[in-house]
Amino acid sequence: MGLLGGMLGNASNVDKEDVKRELADILTESEEIDFAFKLVRDLLVFTDKRFIVVDKQGLTGKKIDYHSIPYKSISHFSVETAGHFDLDAELKIWISGASTPAVSKQFKKDNAIYDIQKVLATVCV
Template sequence: MGLFDGILGNATDIKHEEVKKELSAVLMPDENIDLAFKLVRDLIVFTDYRLIVVDKQGITGKKVDYKTFPYKSISRFSVETAGHFDLDAELKIWISGAVEPAQSLQFKKDKSITQIQQALATAILK
């Protein structure tokens, strides 16, 4: 079901070892992965220090945009769940001092949005 969920745009859990290998050049030596989700080709990774959003671009996915959000800089976030006619759930993240969201992620009628919301709340409200 994981591959099918990924194709549909649903976030699926991904093994931490796999993510650690893929992000070896990005992670600090003592940084641990708490949660990781795959959204088609993109990743949403919660570490003990920050949120990392990995956006693979282009047809081959060789061009990659790594966005880091230290938990202390996230001022707020919102989650809009999917409805009957609007099938997309959406997560928006604001950083301190910004009027517009720094990151917006869309999910297709996804149950992982609840787990992602809880992880984000736990990380920024510590």
């Protein structure tokens, strides 16, 4: 796809091969990673088949929640940009039939939220 270059702030573009090794037990044999972003310890991973939110929990990060969402299940998403006094931006993703967001992530005041929104807009067609 070639949409993204380097990113600033708390969300950063991650090497696909590193993520592929980290998610070896989760990915299918034919699944390819298109984009991956790191948010402190968590990962937002866009593959050719689905969107995966990797939520590392606890002090050591050994407990991990893998939230897998097929693109066809994403009904809509929103981005809330940071303001003058509110320094955080927020991404929310809803899945079909849900009234509350399935995913809600905070970002620092930078352009990372726009880059992730562009990827979502591309894959959710």
